[in-house]
Amino acid sequence: MLTIEKKSNNDELVIELNGRLDTTTAPQLESELKASYEGVAELVFDLKDLEYISSAGLRVLLSAQKTMNRQGRMVIKNASEEVMEIFEVTGFTDILTIE
Amino acid sequence: MQQITLEAAIDNMPKAIEFIDGCLEGMDCPLKKQMQVDVAVEELFVNVAHYAYPGTKGDVTITFETESGPARALITLTDSGIPFNPLEREDPDVTLKAEERGVGGLGIFMVKKSVDAIEYQYSGGKNILRITKSI
Numbered sequence: 412m413l414t415i416e417k418k419s420n421n422d423e424l425v426i427e428l429n430g431r432l433d434t435t436t437a438p439q440l441e442s443e444l445k446a447s448y449e450g451v452a453e454l455v456f457d458l459k460d461l462e463y464i465s466s467a468g469l470r471v472l473l474s475a476q477k478t479m480n481r482q483g484r485m486v487i488k489n490a491s492e493e494v495m496e497i498f499e500v501t502g503f504t505d506i507l508t509i510e
Numbered sequence: 511m512q513q514i515t516l517e518a519a520i521d522n523m524p525k526a527i528e529f530i531d532g533c534l535e536g537m538d539c540p541l542k543k544q545m546q547v548d549v550a551v552e553e554l555f556v557n558v559a560h561y562a563y564p565g566t567k568g569d570v571t572i573t574f575e576t577e578s579g580p581a582r583a584l585i586t587l588t589d590s591g592i593p594f595n596p597l598e599r600e601d602p603d604v605t606l607k608a609e610e611r612g613v614g615g616l617g618i619f620m621v622k623k624s625v626d627a628i629e630y631q632y633s634g635g636k637n638i639l640r641i642t643k644s645i
Contacts, residue, residue: 434523434556463545465552466617476608493545500623501616502604 412436415443422452422483429460432468441471444478452483459489464497476506486510511575518559518570518589526555526572530585533574537581539645546624547583547643553617554587554596554639562591562637581645582626588638595630596639597622 413436414429424447432440448454454475472487479485487509490498498504514529516522530551534544551572558570568591575584601622602615622628627642 433527433552434520463548465549466620467556469616473608473611480608493542496542497545497549497620500604501620502606505605506608506611 413439415440417443417447422450423455424451424453425455425457427457427460431463432461432471433463433465434467437467437471440468441474444471444475448478448482451479454479454483454485456485456487457489458487458491458494461491461494464494466501469497469501469503472503472507484508511573513571513573515569515571518555518562518568518591520556520559523552523555523559526551526570529572530574533576534583534645537576537583537645539583543643543645547585550621550624550628550641550643551585551587553621554641557596557617558587558589558591558637561594562589564592583643583645584640585643586638586640588636590636593632594637595632597628597630 412430413432416427416429418425430436476485485508487507490509498507498509512533514526516525527548530547531544534547555570562568568589570587570589573586576582577584596618599615599618601619602612625641625643629640631638
């Protein structure tokens with residue numbers, strides 16, 4: 412189960428993820444993102460309530476990072492210790508901007 | 511020993527995780543380790559769902575056993591699909607920049623990093639993947 416909440420403020424888009432970003436829920440986030448990129452210069456992922464992430468979720472974040480590299484900036488906020496561990500092991504701490 | 515047999519389909523992955531989490535609950539498993547075990551089982555299950563039964567359907571059986579002193583979980587995934595050893599897959603280069611990164615190989619790499627040991631065996635027409643994780 413994944414709940415995606417979007418908050419838009421001018422050219423900033425904040426996406427709050429609540430639940431699990433896995434093989435079954437990653438496509439949901441992917442299509443939500445595709446419909447939202449236009450006009451976004453700063454994309455913020457608030458991961459405060461993200462309990463779990465697998466490689467399918469990482470792939471969506473990687474693709475979002477590539478898109479935002481072309482049109483602005485992407486920031487990850489409030490990742491839990493467990494999610495941070497996954498970012499570290501996979502080298503995503505070097506790819507993503509984590510605050 | 512606890513065991514579940516599911517059709518090897520992506521949509522069944524949450525059921526596999528639910529089974530594993532139920533088993534881990536009985537072990538007082540810390541959240542971080544539970545997440546690592548979940549990652550390993552998800553990636554391996556999805557791998558079987560993708561590759562084991564091309565053009566046809568089949569099952570995957572997951573068994574969960576425990577050892578005590580020190581506490582360890584032993585999890586086995588068994589399928590009757592085509593022989594396929596995911597551990598032979600080359601690890602991705604995790605030092606590459608976003609633009610240079612491909613999407614392949616990350617799942618199995620995460621499995622290797624999440625558990626203490628992983629073994630593959632093809633025996634009696636079955637792919638057997640066994641992971642060991644100290645809890």
